[in-house]
Amino acid sequence: MSFFNHLEMLPPDPIFGLVKAFQEDKNPNKADLTVGIYYNEDLKPEVLKVVKEAEKALVDLEKTKTYLPIDGDQFYLEGTLKLLFGEDLASSEGYRTYCAQSVGGTGALRVVAQTLKEFVTDEIYIPAPTWPNHLKVFKSAGLEVKTYPYYNNKSHQIEFEEMLKTISKIKEGSAILFHGCCHNPTGKDPTKQQWEELSKLILEKKLIPVFDVAYQGFGESLDEDAWAVRHFVKAGHELFACYSYSKIFGLYAERVGAVFAVTSDEKTKKILATNVKPLIRGNYSNPPKHGASIVSYVLHHEILSKSWRQELELMRVRIVNIRNEFSKLMQEKCPDRDYRYIDSLKGLFCLTGLSKEQVLKVIEDYGVYMTYGGRINLTGLNHDNIEYVTDSISKVLKQKD
Ligand SMILES: Cc1ncc(COP(=O)(O)O)c(C=O)c1O
Secondary structure (H helix, E strand, O other): OOOOOOOOOOOOOOOHHHHHHHHHOOOOOOEEOOOOOOOOOOOOOOOOHHHHHHHHHHHHHOOOOOOOOOOOOHHHHHHHHHHHHHHHHHHHHHHHEEEEEEEHHHHHHHHHHHHHHHHOOOEEEEEEOOOOHHHHHHHHOOOEEEEEEOEEOOOOEEOHHHHHHHHHOOOOOOEEEEEOOOOOOOOOOOOHHHHHHHHHHHHHOOOEEEEEEOOOOOOOOHHHHOHHHHHHHHOOOOEEEEEEOOOOOOOHHHOEEEEEEEOOOHHHHHHHHHHHHHHHHOOOOOOOOHHHHHHHHHHOOHHHHHHHHHHHHHHHHHHHHHHHHHHHHHHHHOOOOOOHHHHHOOOOEEEOOOOHHHHHHHHHHHOEEOOOOOEEEHHHOOOOOHHHHHHHHHHHHHHHO
């Protein structure tokens, strides 16, 4: 007898399940393009040099391991707000922005989901497609999750007209999620002009935007990648931004993130803070310290902050170069298809155009692992495996043709 007899066996997580299958695969040429982790040219998920430096310094500096406040380390949050908003906007709009440290970007999304559900709305619209965990996080907070059209897998363009049409029919007061930059999984972001149109429509329809920012600096630059969020703040929206340092500081396992709630005025911010804090307290009580201390130390240290920006830029350049190489090789190997669209995408990911059946085939026959939607992490490629991977993908594409 067991209290759990009524449960059925469920399939593994679509992304982390594939990692396990990859580890068990005996194919000597296997390639892991699945999880959103930045790998260097040797395909290693290294600890950043500035992180090591900060950790060394913190060993001596840290005097206590007592709890952080419920909404975290304010010094860390100040640095993060400046990074996302830029110095000027952080100082002009900080008075109406509630900031809370979170357990990674996912934890930020969860706090926002619960805040929306308790105080604002029962529904949120997410792009189709999106990072699959958005659905789980929002549903687990009790929100009804609906989608808006985002990306056309054939034209490789944003379905902007369809998107506007759907958004214009959304019920007033609902929430809508956007990827601040480097859209996961498509790599396709709206243009500045499109963001401006979206901002206007969302103000007009009285929707509350939620920005998910997990890749600032992986697209064009720290400032350019924050353009959309900054534009919405300047345009006068109340909004949420969920921030993650997992990728851009390589602090995946340390769970470092932040929630920003831009409200209408200072009084509202203070009232909101008193309402969000009990949600955090009843959830994980207060956030973990180590990762946020590292980030805070680096951001506030003149030399390390510069070094981090250089390390981040090196990561970004590697992504751009390997993306261009991938696009060129795919174009050579599949001349009937158009792979030039990949050049203009941003961030870690792109969609290969493989169907789920083709993905299963490329995994089984060639040991090339990617998500079932055909998304690849470009940094799983390097000069040693890119020929093999592009050969494998093109062979599978041709079988179907
Ligand atoms: C779009 C997006 N949002 C949020 C996250 C979550 O980040 P974290 O690992 O900090 O929870 C990810 C991670 O892959 C992501 O791709």
